[in-house]
Amino acid sequence: MSDLPHGAQVLHEERSGDFSTKLMRINVGPVHPATHGVLRLVVDLDGETVMGVAPRIGYLHTGFEKTMENRTWQQVVTYTNRMDYAHALGHDLAYVLAAEKLLDARVPERAQRIRVLLTELNRIASHLLGLGTGLLDMGALTPFFYTMRERDKILDILEMVSGVRMNYGYFRVGGLSRDLPEGFEEKVQAFIDEFPARLEEYLAMFADNPIWVNRVRGAGVVTRDTALEVGLTGPSARASGVNYDVRKAAPYSGYEDYDFEVPMAEEGDAEQRFAVRAREMEQSLRIVQQALVRLEPGPIKDPDRRISLPERHELETSMEAVIFHFKLVTEGFHPPMGEVYVPTESARGELGYYLVSDGGSMPYRVKVRTPSLVNVQAIEPASIGGTFADMVVNIATMDPVMGDVDK
Amino acid sequence: MSAAERLLHDAVTMLEADLGGKQGERHGDVHVTLDKETVREAVRRLRAAGFELLADVMAIDWSAYPGHEGERFTVVYNLASIDPVTRIFLRVNVEEDEEVPSITPQWKAAGFMEREVYDLFGIPFAGHPDLRKLVTPDDLEGHPLRKDFPLGETPTLFNDGRFLDPATFRAGMLGSDTGRTGWVGGARKGVRSEQGREAAERELTEGSDA
Incomplete structure (x- = not known):
């Protein structure tokens, strides 16, 4: 038929009198502003009602896992943060924790606190991006500019620390690449002072706004059972009553020492998925505050010469340091044979690295359990029976990052 | 306990x-x-x-x-x-x-x-209801994470008949050969070939029966 969009097809048609009902299959994406990257969906539509959604992924598949098998353990950090570019430090942290468990490395207190601080800042940035673009998908243009402004302040801090705005690569197996720059504490403190009022302002723009409430309340409901059936984790699952946050469930990097809550909701609709993320930012800010107070001067990497590079000044006076430096740079370290899995909580859900070592200087196998890959499976149950416009809301509130999905 | x-x-x-x-x-x-x-x-x-x-x-x-x-x-x-x-x-x-x-x-x-x-x-x-490839391109043969799958050095064939041959590519980079890719089809970037279009339509038709 001539009035069909390109690529669409009619699966079923019923006529009665002047009216006809069509079940249509249409293609959405992969390049579509509402798909947050290159997610492609094959959608069955009966009028405006969604009857079936099949995600097609792989448009961003880069073979990271294969590449990592051919890089030294330390070089892998370069790749980890390129997967979930919105919460890059979450990936870095998950990888270094797994590698450190294999090596049995002792990471100094200061390094752990800096890691937690920066990861939580990055989580806020990620949620701000998700919130802003999610609202953008619904036609609310203004919040996007505001959330991006705050996100930019976080990126400024991360740039100050690592030198880049996106793919930080700041964490190292055994510690950090370098210490914090001067003026870091003041900048973070300024952000902590400013952010709560800003967040309140943003939430006031939509939280009690009748237009917003009518749009998202009751849309795309995922029940607790459905969430567990499809393996949903992270803020989206917590909005459905799945009380699972790895930071609380299996604390790592000293999360057990921080005082924070895990925002929960029972409804499982789009409104709550947004709300849980918003409240999570407040909690992340609390962690940042506590970590900042506890920052004390000290070493930032494992003193073990077989893991960490020697200090630059040592190379001028110590032959031994030069040898260790040379060995580490050219060959890297050799973790003992074994397998390890460390789950962490990324901004999107359970993120874990399953590492297999054969005793060599490169990982034998790296398997990344990325939350987004599993979470896109929840788009279908959330969207079926709803309108097409609600499906867009569901994608936004599941907040998948396609780099995280395809790897 | x-x-x-x-x-x-x-x-x-x-x-x-x-x-x-x-x-x-x-x-x-x-x-x-x-x-x-x-x-x-x-x-x-x-x-x-x-x-x-x-x-x-x-x-x-x-x-x-x-x-x-x-x-x-x-x-x-x-x-x-x-x-x-x-x-x-x-x-x-x-x-x-x-x-x-x-x-x-x-x-x-x-x-x-x-x-x-x-x-x-x-x-x-x-017994998997929809056992198809998930992430790699449809025309990629082999299973990349197997240890015997070569890293690089495999000519990559694209839908529209172009293919990238590593040896020729390197020769081109070194200046010993002018061609940088083995160019079989006439298609330019952005122009989809007949095969590519067919593959896309086939997927849309056989699509979401899961």
Whole structure:
């Protein structure tokens, strides 16, 4: 038929009198502003009602896992943060924790606190991006500019620390690449002072706004059972009553020492998925505050010469340091044979690295359990029976990052 | 014994007594090796016992591992209990081309995970409702995460007949050859060939029957 969009097809048609009902299959994406990257969906539509959604992924598949098998353990950090570019430090942290468990490395207190601080800042940035673009998908243009402004302040801090705005690569197996720059504490403190009022302002723009409430309340409901059936984790699952946050469930990097809550909701609709993320930012800010107070001067990497590079000044006076430096740079370290899995909580859900070592200087196998890959499976149950416009809301509130999905 | 330890202990005892599992330990995590025939039953029972979250299904290719004996692949199932918090890994060892029973019919979460393993390792899952490639291009032959899949040095053939041949590419970079790619088709970037269009339409037609 001539009035069909390109690529669409009619699966079923019923006529009665002047009216006809069509079940249509249409293609959405992969390049579509509402798909947050290159997610492609094959959608069955009966009028405006969604009857079936099949995600097609792989448009961003880069073979990271294969590449990592051919890089030294330390070089892998370069790749980890390129997967979930919105919460890059979450990936870095998950990888270094797994590698450190294999090596049995002792990471100094200061390094752990800096890691937690920066990861939580990055989580806020990620949620701000998700919130802003999610609202953008619904036609609310203004919040996007505001959330991006705050996100930019976080990126400024991360740039100050690592030198880049996106793919930080700041964490190292055994510690950090370098210490914090001067003026870091003041900048973070300024952000902590400013952010709560800003967040309140943003939430006031939509939280009690009748237009917003009518749009998202009751849309795309995922029940607790459905969430567990499809393996949903992270803020989206917590909005459905799945009380699972790895930071609380299996604390790592000293999360057990921080005082924070895990925002929960029972409804499982789009409104709550947004709300849980918003409240999570407040909690992340609390962690940042506590970590900042506890920052004390000290070493930032494992003193073990077989893991960490020697200090630059040592190379001028110590032959031994030069040898260790040379060995580490050219060959890297050799973790003992074994397998390890460390789950962490990324901004999107359970993120874990399953590492297999054969005793060599490169990982034998790296398997990344990325939350987004599993979470896109929840788009279908959330969207079926709803309108097409609600499906867009569901994608936004599941907040998948396609780099995280395809790897 | 805490609730988590008891849950894990009971699960391991059940798997060993009823399903012939063999317990192992890897860096503090409990791994239970099973026969592939029993994996469905094991997953069903663990889920009923409280392991509510199927975190992952993955595979390891042992063919290049020093000193490895036995089957080539291991499929690892990663199950977590949320309350109390604990985790158990199930392992199934299989040879090449050997089928593993799919757990997708009983647990939808495994859908993408098993497809990913099928795509990257070529391990077929019997009974999977929609066993197709997940991430690699349709015209890519082979399973990239197998250890015998070459890294680079493989001519990459695109839908429209262009292909990138590493040897020619390098020659072009060194200046010993003018051609940078082997150019078979006449298509330019952005122009889809007949084959490419057909493949896209075929997928749309056969699409979302899952």
